[in-house]
Amino acid sequence: xxxxxxxxxxxxxxxxxxxxxxxxxxxxxxxxxxxxxxxxxxxxxxxxxxxxxxxxxxxxxxxxxxxxxxxxxxxxxxxxxxxxxxxxxxxxxxxxxxxxxxxxxxxxxxxxxxxxxxxxxxxxxxxxxxxxxxxxxxxxxxxxxxxxxxxxxxxxxxxxxxxxx
Amino acid sequence: xxxxxxxxxxxxxxxxxxxxxxxxxxxxxxxxxxxxxxxxxxxxxxxxxxxxxxxxxxxxxxxxxxxxxxxxxxxxxxxxxxxxxxxxxxxxxxxxxxxxxxxxxxxxxxxxxxxxxxxxxxxxxxxxxxxxxxxxxxxxxxxxxxxxxxxxxxxxxxxxxxxxxxxxxxxxxxxxxxxxxxxxxxxxxxxxxxxxxxxxxxxxxxxxxxxxxxxxxxxxxxxxxxxxxxxxxxxxxxxxxxxxxxxxxxxxxxxxxxxxxxxxxxxxxxxxxxxxxxxxxxxxxxxxxxxxxxxxxxxxxxxxxxxxxxxxxxxxxxxxxxxxxxxxxxxxxxxxxxxxxxxxxxxxxxxxxxxxxxxxxxxxxxxxxxxxxxxxxxxxxxxxxxxxxxxxxxxxxxxxxxxxxxxxxxxxxxxxxxxxxxxxxxxxxxxxxxxxxxxxxxxxxxxxxxxxxxxxxxxxxxxxxxxxxxxxxxxxxxxxxxxxxxxxxxxxxxxxxxxxxxxxxxxxxxxxxxxxxxxxxxxxxxxxxxxxxxxxxxxxxxxxxxxxxxxxxxxxxxxxxxxxxxxxxxxxxxxxxxxxxxxxxxxxxxxxxxxxxxxxxxxxxxxxxxxxxxxxxxxxxxxxxxxxxxxxxxxxxxxxxxxxxxxxxxxxxxxxxxxxxxxxxxxxxxxxxxxxxxxxxxxxxxxxxxxxxxxxxxxxxxxxxxxxxxxxxxxxxxxxxxxxxxxxxxxxxxxxxxxxxxxxxxxxxxxxxxxxxxxxxxxxxxxxxxxxxxxx
Numbered sequence: 046x047x048x049x050x051x052x053x054x055x056x057x058x059x060x061x062x063x064x065x066x067x068x069x070x071x072x073x074x075x076x077x078x079x080x081x082x083x084x085x086x087x088x089x090x091x092x093x094x095x096x097x098x099x100x101x102x103x104x105x106x107x108x109x110x111x112x113x114x115x116x117x118x119x120x121x122x123x124x125x126x127x128x129x130x131x132x133x134x135x136x137x138x139x140x141x142x143x144x145x146x147x148x149x150x151x152x153x154x155x156x157x158x159x160x161x162x163x164x165x166x167x168x169x170x171x172x173x174x175x176x177x178x179x180x181x182x183x184x185x186x187x188x189x190x191x192x193x194x195x196x197x198x199x200x201x202x203x204x205x206x207x208x209x210x
Numbered sequence: 211x212x213x214x215x216x217x218x219x220x221x222x223x224x225x226x227x228x229x230x231x232x233x234x235x236x237x238x239x240x241x242x243x244x245x246x247x248x249x250x251x252x253x254x255x256x257x258x259x260x261x262x263x264x265x266x267x268x269x270x271x272x273x274x275x276x277x278x279x280x281x282x283x284x285x286x287x288x289x290x291x292x293x294x295x296x297x298x299x300x301x302x303x304x305x306x307x308x309x310x311x312x313x314x315x316x317x318x319x320x321x322x323x324x325x326x327x328x329x330x331x332x333x334x335x336x337x338x339x340x341x342x343x344x345x346x347x348x349x350x351x352x353x354x355x356x357x358x359x360x361x362x363x364x365x366x367x368x369x370x371x372x373x374x375x376x377x378x379x380x381x382x383x384x385x386x387x388x389x390x391x392x393x394x395x396x397x398x399x400x401x402x403x404x405x406x407x408x409x410x411x412x413x414x415x416x417x418x419x420x421x422x423x424x425x426x427x428x429x430x431x432x433x434x435x436x437x438x439x440x441x442x443x444x445x446x447x448x449x450x451x452x453x454x455x456x457x458x459x460x461x462x463x464x465x466x467x468x469x470x471x472x473x474x475x476x477x478x479x480x481x482x483x484x485x486x487x488x489x490x491x492x493x494x495x496x497x498x499x500x501x502x503x504x505x506x507x508x509x510x511x512x513x514x515x516x517x518x519x520x521x522x523x524x525x526x527x528x529x530x531x532x533x534x535x536x537x538x539x540x541x542x543x544x545x546x547x548x549x550x551x552x553x554x555x556x557x558x559x560x561x562x563x564x565x566x567x568x569x570x571x572x573x574x575x576x577x578x579x580x581x582x583x584x585x586x587x588x589x590x591x592x593x594x595x596x597x598x599x600x601x602x603x604x605x606x607x608x609x610x611x612x613x614x615x616x617x618x619x620x621x622x623x624x625x626x627x628x629x630x631x632x633x634x635x636x637x638x639x640x641x642x643x644x645x646x647x648x649x650x651x652x653x654x655x656x657x658x659x660x661x662x663x664x665x666x667x668x669x670x671x672x673x674x675x676x677x678x679x680x681x682x683x684x685x686x687x688x689x690x691x692x693x694x695x696x697x698x699x700x701x702x703x704x705x706x707x708x709x710x711x712x713x714x715x716x717x718x719x720x721x722x723x724x725x726x727x728x729x730x731x732x733x734x735x736x737x738x739x740x741x742x743x744x745x746x747x748x749x750x751x752x753x754x755x756x757x758x759x760x761x762x763x764x765x766x767x768x769x770x771x772x773x774x775x776x777x778x779x780x781x782x783x784x785x786x787x788x789x790x791x792x793x794x795x796x797x798x799x800x801x802x803x804x805x806x807x808x809x810x811x812x813x814x815x816x817x818x819x820x821x822x823x824x825x826x827x828x829x830x831x832x833x834x835x836x837x838x839x840x841x842x843x844x845x846x847x848x849x850x851x852x853x854x855x856x857x858x859x860x861x862x863x864x865x866x867x868x869x870x871x872x873x874x875x876x877x878x879x880x881x882x883x884x885x886x887x888x889x890x891x892x893x894x895x896x897x898x899x900x901x902x903x904x905x906x907x908x909x910x911x912x913x914x915x916x917x918x919x920x921x922x923x924x925x926x927x928x929x930x931x932x933x934x935x936x937x938x939x940x941x942x943x944x945x946x947x948x949x950x951x952x953x954x955x956x957x958x959x960x961x962x963x964x965x966x967x968x969x970x971x972x973x974x975x976x977x978x979x980x981x982x983x984x985x986x
Contacts, residue, residue, distance in 0.1 A: 090274075095518070153267050156272055191881075191910065197873060
């Protein structure tokens with residue numbers, strides 16, 4: 046969505062967001078969240094907003110490599126930190142192994158929550174290259190999937206851990 | 211669809227399992243393709259193919275309605291009632307209209323009039339604005355001044371049934387007399403969906419040697435689609451284009467045509483990806499109707515997406531129910547009578563109830579159902595994954611276990627005697643073995659504080675068949691193949707199964723088929739609802755592909771000096787059956803065509819007929835079933851129920867893609883556990899407000915609660931269509947809560963009569979704390 050207001054009274058703040066390795070100069074309202082900035086002016090709609098208050102984790106992105114809910118932080122508070130979104134996870138057209146495993150194991154149905162799950166699962170493998178099923182359950186427990194892909198999310202994350210990084 | 215009176219005989223594999231030995235002869239329309247052999251000998255159908263759109267979904271490239279942006283697009287917000295029941299006395303929009311970003315205001319009027327409305331639930335839409343940004347829309351919305359005259363209200367079903375209850379709808383006395391309404395209680399609903407009442411229940415109860423009775427309650431569950439209801443409407447002078455998150459693009463188009471007085475062909479409804487529906491997106495919702503109104507007024511595209519609170523208040527739900535079941539049986543278990551009295555509340559709407567579950571599942575000569583809708587001042591209910599049958603199963607399957615106990619029969623043995631469905635019999639056997647049923651202990655036998663139990667329950671859902679839709683298959687001279695159909699993929703994998711069916715017929719790979727769906731400009735599709743999509747649309751896809759193949763083979767046969775029937779397609783080649791090495795590549799064969807091929811085909815009624823035929827479809831002879839087993843651990847000190855394992859044994863005709871079927875079964879089971887243990891819409895009876903209109907206090911199952919789920923999928927060949935496929939979405943969730951309830955009974959020796967089975971409910975059932983409120 047766009048927050049580009051045509052009202053003169055709204056104070057816009059100039060910021061630079063470093064997203065997927067590229068700096069983007071933006072003028073945003075102070076109240077704009079990172080999720081809104083990504084989806085609106087930057088057009089990175091892979092980051093989904095489902096609850097908009099940190100309850101479902103659909104909007105998970107990395108901030109300096111750590112997963113966060115992009116709906117729970119303001120764009121102006123990002124400053125110099127680097128943001129990685131689902132669009133930035135594949136490198137040179139080669140999918141991240143978590144993405145490959147999610148495809149092979151059908152760890153999705155409607156797919157709306159999928160980018161958020163993948164960002165958290167990929168971050169988990171960086172921190173813990175050989176997680177157990179219960180490590181995965183704990184690390185991804187904040188993510189909601191109404192279609193019920195959970196069993197295959199576990200299966201796919203285990204499979205990704207077993208792949209060559 | 212071409213209708214042909216000529217028929218031919220064809221032999222089909224029939225029976226359960228991957229290698230059924232039997233076959234059946236059926237008289238089928240002459241222009242139908244040859245019988246498809248069992249999956250084991252096929253190349254593409256029956257394989258665990260990753261879904262075609264998986265890459266788009268894992269890279270964030272899949273574009274959902276909420277992700278789309280049209281040039282000049284405005285943003286809408288809806289003003290909603292803070293009152294559970296009130297007359298709108300005045301509405302002043304002048305201040306809002308002075309907001310510089312405001313482009314249109316839409317005031318919702320009383321249905322069929324220009325007067326201000328009476329709002330009947332917290333969250334009822336009152337007005338909406340479209341503005342240059344979402345922020346501007348919020349600001350303009352806050353400038354609308356509404357004066358309400360609050361009215362008495364009732365949100366609790368039991369209270370609403372009382373004669374002194376505040377009326378949710380007012381009627382003139384003459385009106386009330388002429389309809390079957392008594393205060394807030396409407397009905398009974400006697401829709402004979404599966405044949406209505408039968409026999410004489412009073413006589414049946416006199417004939418009974420054993421009678422069991424019980425009362426059950428279920429809560430309101432909300433759909434919680436992760437993608438909210440969302441629409442972008444673009445009203446232009448020459449037509450209307452609507453991008454919307456829907457399970458039913460064709461239905462939305464027809465509704466909009468009707469509502470706005472437009473020709474259907476002037477309306478295009480598009481849904482390329484959608485983030486969940488579960489029944490709540492089967493028709494044009496408020497998001498769609500309001501966005502269209504605003505776009506018409508503003509002369510620009512309008513984006514409207516509900517927030518999570520709006521989703522919880524006003525975007526549909528599974529109605530609450532209360533039911534009293536009475537079952538009469540002989541000592542051998544055979545049922546003599548079954549009666550159901552049910553009240554349900556879908557808030558300000560009708561359609562609540564316990565479905566046709568008790569009507570259809572078991573053989574019983576005498577059956578009577580009396581089912582009432584109770585009006586309450588709450589958001590309207592709507593279809594939700596197996597509407598009616600989920601609460602229906604929670605009641606009946608516990609009563610069948612109660613009957614088994616009274617007859618001193620194993621619950622599986624009793625079901626073997628009264629359930630006529632041969633697939634479920636086999637599924638009970640397999641599931642029992644898998645869960646370790648033989649080691650099941652007597653109820654409440656564990657001595658510790660954590661008591662374990664095993665339980666099982668069954669699914670029943672009518673096999674719904676749609677014969678109104680069609681698929682087009684195109685083969686171009688460059689060898690490319692596309693399938694075009696105005697259906698949508700709700701997340702079940704409709705794209706993928708269509709591609710598998712076409713690839714199989716044409717001897718190609720899934721990735722060779724380009725699938726065009728999600729647009730009403732394509733041949734007429736159907737809704738993703740009622741578990742009918744795969745069973746209804748894949749035969750049309752195969753029929754179209756088969757006809758396209760005949761057209762492709764004609765010039766190829768001439769070139770190869772053979773008759774078309776002497777040719778086969780396999781591995782991307784057109785070859786002689788007798789000499790597979792000789793032949794052409796698919797592309798070479800296509801290059802021989804004088805022009806591109808385009809064939810459109812539908813599907814006839816089921817081979818062998820339908821049990822109930824209606825215009826545009828009907829109900830199949832065989833129901834959709836399945837059996838689920840649950841293993842639970844109940845902590846009788848805390849009252850917490852933990853589901854440790856589910857064994858789900860299902861069939862859905864010929865599975866086109868077992869991996870995707872398995873995913874849907876996981877989803878049905880998890881939604882069922884979530885319903886059984888966690889979910890409940892809480893309305894404050896003193897204010898009418900929802901107390902948990904979010905995704906934190908409204909608790910959904912998460913990964914930490916996910917048990918081991920063993921899916922056993924049986925092939926069930928029935929020779930009913932050119933693909934012999936059926937759906938799975940609804941059967942997958944019907945049995946779950948009931949199986950858990952029966953397992954909890956086995957664990958603690960107490961029946962849970964109300965959902966959800968949260969700790970207070972369980973402790974009350976154990977007699978450890980008093981029951982509270984309306985709970986039993």
